[in-house]
Amino acid sequence: MSKSKRLMELMLAVHRKRSFTVKELAVEFGVSSRTMLRDLQELGELGVPLYSEVGPHGGYRLLNERMLPPIAFSEEEAAAVFFASHALRHYRDIPFRTEISSALQKFYLHMPQDVRGKIDEMRDRVDFQVPHRSQSAPMLNVLLQAAIQRQPVRMEYDGRAGVEEREIRPVGIYASNGLWYCPAYCLNRQDYRLFRCDRIKTAEIMERPTEEPEMEQVHLGNWGSVHDRDSELTGIHVELSREGCRRFETGMWPQPQIRKREDGTGWIESRIPKSDIEYYAHFFIGLGMEAHVLQPAELVLSIRQMLAAMAERYGAGE
Amino acid sequence: MSKSKRLMELMLAVHRKRSFTVKELAVEFGVSSRTMLRDLQELGELGVPLYSEVGPHGGYRLLNERMLPPIAFSEEEAAAVFFASHALRHYRDIPFRTEISSALQKFYLHMPQDVRGKIDEMRDRVDFQVPHRSQSAPMLNVLLQAAIQRQPVRMEYDGRAGVEEREIRPVGIYASNGLWYCPAYCLNRQDYRLFRCDRIKTAEIMERPTEEPEMEQVHLGNWGSVHDRDSELTGIHVELSREGCRRFETGMWPQPQIRKREDGTGWIESRIPKSDIEYYAHFFIGLGMEAHVLQPAELVLSIRQMLAAMAERYGAGE
DNA sequence: GTAATCATGACAATAGCTGTCACTATTATA
DNA sequence: TATAATAGTGACAGCTATTGTCATGATTAC
Numbered sequence: 157m158s159k160s161k162r163l164m165e166l167m168l169a170v171h172r173k174r175s176f177t178v179k180e181l182a183v184e185f186g187v188s189s190r191t192m193l194r195d196l197q198e199l200g201e202l203g204v205p206l207y208s209e210v211g212p213h214g215g216y217r218l219l220n221e222r223m224l225p226p227i228a229f230s231e232e233e234a235a236a237v238f239f240a241s242h243a244l245r246h247y248r249d250i251p252f253r254t255e256i257s258s259a260l261q262k263f264y265l266h267m268p269q270d271v272r273g274k275i276d277e278m279r280d281r282v283d284f285q286v287p288h289r290s291q292s293a294p295m296l297n298v299l300l301q302a303a304i305q306r307q308p309v310r311m312e313y314d315g316r317a318g319v320e321e322r323e324i325r326p327v328g329i330y331a332s333n334g335l336w337y338c339p340a341y342c343l344n345r346q347d348y349r350l351f352r353c354d355r356i357k358t359a360e361i362m363e364r365p366t367e368e369p370e371m372e373q374v375h376l377g378n379w380g381s382v383h384d385r386d387s388e389l390t391g392i393h394v395e396l397s398r399e400g401c402r403r404f405e406t407g408m409w410p411q412p413q414i415r416k417r418e419d420g421t422g423w424i425e426s427r428i429p430k431s432d433i434e435y436y437a438h439f440f441i442g443l444g445m446e447a448h449v450l451q452p453a454e455l456v457l458s459i460r461q462m463l464a465a466m467a468e469r470y471g472a473g474e
Numbered sequence: 475m476s477k478s479k480r481l482m483e484l485m486l487a488v489h490r491k492r493s494f495t496v497k498e499l500a501v502e503f504g505v506s507s508r509t510m511l512r513d514l515q516e517l518g519e520l521g522v523p524l525y526s527e528v529g530p531h532g533g534y535r536l537l538n539e540r541m542l543p544p545i546a547f548s549e550e551e552a553a554a555v556f557f558a559s560h561a562l563r564h565y566r567d568i569p570f571r572t573e574i575s576s577a578l579q580k581f582y583l584h585m586p587q588d589v590r591g592k593i594d595e596m597r598d599r600v601d602f603q604v605p606h607r608s609q610s611a612p613m614l615n616v617l618l619q620a621a622i623q624r625q626p627v628r629m630e631y632d633g634r635a636g637v638e639e640r641e642i643r644p645v646g647i648y649a650s651n652g653l654w655y656c657p658a659y660c661l662n663r664q665d666y667r668l669f670r671c672d673r674i675k676t677a678e679i680m681e682r683p684t685e686e687p688e689m690e691q692v693h694l695g696n697w698g699s700v701h702d703r704d705s706e707l708t709g710i711h712v713e714l715s716r717e718g719c720r721r722f723e724t725g726m727w728p729q730p731q732i733r734k735r736e737d738g739t740g741w742i743e744s745r746i747p748k749s750d751i752e753y754y755a756h757f758f759i760g761l762g763m764e765a766h767v768l769q770p771a772e773l774v775l776s777i778r779q780m781l782a783a784m785a786e787r788y789g790a791g792e
Numbered sequence: 793g794t795a796a797t798c799a800t801g802a803c804a805a806t807a808g809c810t811g812t813c814a815c816t817a818t819t820a821t822a
Numbered sequence: 823t824a825t826a827a828t829a830g831t832g833a834c835a836g837c838t839a840t841t842g843t844c845a846t847g848a849t850t851a852c
Contacts, residue, residue, distance in 0.1 A: 442760020
C-alpha cells in the first residue's frame with residue numbers, strides 16, 4: 157500500500173472513529189506507532205482538524221466532530237438535491253433553512269459553469285404549488301429537535317383563550333396547505349392536541365425529565381389513532397357525476413376511496429367518524445350537483461339544514 | 475510540498491480542468507513530465523477515473539465527467555438534505571427519484587452511527603401532507619429536461635377525446651395536490667394548454683428544431699399571464715364570519731386577500747376573472763353560512779341557481 | 793505512585809522518488 | 823507522406839523520504 161493510499165484511508169478512518177489512540181490505528185494499518193504519529197501529523201498539515209489529549213483516556217479527536225468526510229457526488233445527484241429544495245421554497249418557515257442553503261451553496265461552488273446554468277434554469281421550470289402564508293412559525297427547529305429526541309417542551313401558545321403556557325411532548329411536525337402543525341401530548345390537558353406552529357410564540361426544550369406519558373411508540377403515522385380511538389363511525393354512500401369524480405380525484409384531502417364506473421361516474425361507499433359529519437356536509441355542498449349524498453341520514457339532514465339557511469340568505473326559491 | 479499534498483491538489487485540479495496535458499500540469503506543479511505522468515497513474519490507482527488520448531489535441535480527461543470533486547458537508551447539512559427529501563416522499567412519481575436515493579445513500583454511508591439514528595428517527599417526526607395518488611406519471615424526467623433545455627416534445631395524451639398525439643413546447647412542470655401538471659405551448663392548438671402529467675402516456679424529446687413559438691421569456695412564474703391575458707375581471711365582495719376567516723386562512727388555493735376585523739370576522743374585496751365565477755360559486759357554497767357573497771351579481775345568481783337545484787334534490791324547504 | 797496516553801529526537805537501513813535520457817506509439821493536419 | 827504534438831515505457835544514478843527501533847520526557851486520571 158502506498159503512503160498516499162494509506163493517508164486517504166486514514167482520513168476516512170478518523171472521520172469514522174472520531175476518537176482513537178495512536179496505537180489502535182497503528183495496529184489497524186499495520187505500521188509502527190511512530191509512523192502513525194507522523195501520519196496523523198501529516199493529516200493535520202493537509203487540513204484535517206485533529207487534536208490530541210495526553211494522559212489516561214487520552215488519544216486523538218477530530219476537532220470539529222460535526223463534519224462528514226469528503227464525499228464525491230455526481231452532477232445529477234447534486235441537481236437532484238436542488239430539485240428537492242424547490243419543494244420547500246414557498247414555505248415561509250422550515251426547519252434547517254440555514255443548513256439547506258449552505259449545503260446547496262457548497263454544491264454550487266464545486267460545479268462547472270454548464271451545470272450551474274442548468275440549475276439556474278431549473279428554478280423557473282419546476283415548482284410545487286403551496287399556498288403562501290404570512291404567519292411566521294419561528295419554533296420549528298425546537299419542536300422537531302424535541303420530537304426526535306423525545307424531550308418535553310415548555311411553550312407559549314396563542315389559542316382561542318389567548319396566550320397561555322403549555323407543557324407538551326411533541327410527536328412531530330407536519331406541513332399541510334402551507335401551514336405547520338404539531339401534534340403533541342399536552343401535559344396540561346392530559347391528552348393529545350394538535351397545535352398550529354404559527355401560534356407557538358416561544359418554545360424551549362426542558363432538560364429535566366418530566367412525568368413520562370406512555371408514548372414511546374407514538375409517531376406521526378399513528379398518533380391519530382391514539383387520539384381518535386373512541387370515535388364512532390358511520391357508513392356513507394354518495395353518488396358522483398363524471399365531474400364529481402374528477403373533482404374528487406384532484407382534491408386535496410386524505411379521503412374515502414372512490415369506486416368508478418365505465419362511463420366515468422362513480423360512488424363512495426365508506427365509513428367516517430360521526431364527529432366529521434359537519435365537515436363532510438360542507439364538503440359535499442361545495443361539490444354542488446356533482447355529488448348526491450344518499451346516506452347517512454344525519455349527513456343528509458345537515459345538508460338540508462344548511463341549504464335552507466343559505467336559500468333564505470340568498471333569496472333562492474323565488 | 476509533500477507528495478501527499480501535491481496529490482490532493484492534483485485531484486482538485488483535474489476535477490477543475492477536466493481535460494489537460496501532462497506538460498501543462500507538470501509546469502503548474504513544478505515537477506518534470508515524467509513525475510507528473512507517475513502522479514496521474516497514482517491518482518488513477520487511488521480511484522480517480524482518468525483516461526488518456528494520444529496524438530495532437532490529446533491529453534488526459536476525466537472519464538466520468540459528470541462527477542464533482544469530493545465535498546465536505548457538516549452533519550447538519552446532511553440532515554437538512556434528508557429533511558428536504560421528506561417533502562417528496564408521498565409523491566408517487568418525481569423527477570430525479572433515482573438520483574435523490576443514491577445521494578441520500580452516500581450521505582448515510584458516511585455518517586457515524588449516532589447521526590444515522592437521528593436521521594432514522596426524523597422519518598417519523600416530520601411530514602408533508604400530500605394526497606396519495608395512484609395515477610402514475612412516468613414522463614416527468616423527459617418533460618423537465620425538455621423545459622430546461624427548451625426542446626420540443628412529441629407525446630401521446632389521454633385527454634377527453636381519447637389518446638392523441640401532440641407536439642408541445644413545455645414551460646415546466648409543477649405539483650399541485652399530489653398531481654403533476656405541465657403547462658406547455660401546444661403546437662397542435664397554437665396556444666398554451668395545461669396538461670396533467672399522469673395523462674401523458676409517452677413523451678420523447680424531438681431533436682430537430684421545429685417552428686419556434688415566441689416563448690423565450692416564458693416560465694412557470696408568468697405563463698399564466700400569457701395564457702390569461704384576455705380575461706375579463708369583475709369585483710367581488712364577500713363577508714366572512716370568524717369561522718369563515720379561519721377556513722379561508724387554512725385553505726389551499728392562491729386566493730384573494732382577506733381583510734380582518736378586531737372581532738375575528740372579515741371580508742374580501744377583490745377582482746377575479748369572470749371565467750372563474752362557476753368555480754367561486756362552488757367554493758363559497760362549500761363555506762355555507764360562514765360566507766355571505768354580496769357581489770358580483772353573476773356570482774350571487776350562480777349560487778342561487780345551484781341552491782335551488784340542490785334544494786330540490788335533497789328535499790329542503792319542507 | 794502507577795499506568796496510560798501523547799510527544800520528541802536521533803539514527804541506520806532501505807524504500808521510494810525524481811529528473812534525465814533514449815526510444816516507441818498514436819493521431820491530426822498540412 | 824511527413825511532421826508535430828501528444829501519451830507512453832524503461833532504465834538508471836543520485837537523492838530524498840520513510841520506517842522502525844530506541845531512549846527519553848510530559849501530562850493526566852485514578
